[in-house]
Amino acid sequence: MTATPAEIRQAVIDSVQAIAPEADFTALDPRRPLREELDLDSFDFLNVLIELHGRLDVEIPEADYAKVGTLDALLAYVAARLDAG
Secondary structure: OOOOHHHHHHHHHHHHHHHHOOOOOOOOOOOHHHHHHHOOOOHHHHHHHHHHHHHHHHOOOOHHHHHHHHHHHHHHHHHHHHOOO
16 A cells, blocks of 8 residues: 555544544644553554554554554554655
């Protein structure tokens, strides 16, 4: 599957909002930890990654969770996985 950066960003936003509908992306600093910025606990964050897998068919193994801690990192990781796939 291929997706534009805008499509990937929207899929991430949609995935977060499916788990945390109150999440506000307008004031988000994309370089800060996503869990802190959006007040997500570890279970919510896992569910976001599962939701994202369902939307983009990108699996993020547990060993890579530390690599996707910020919005910028998550977007880059997903883009690289889609390009490699």
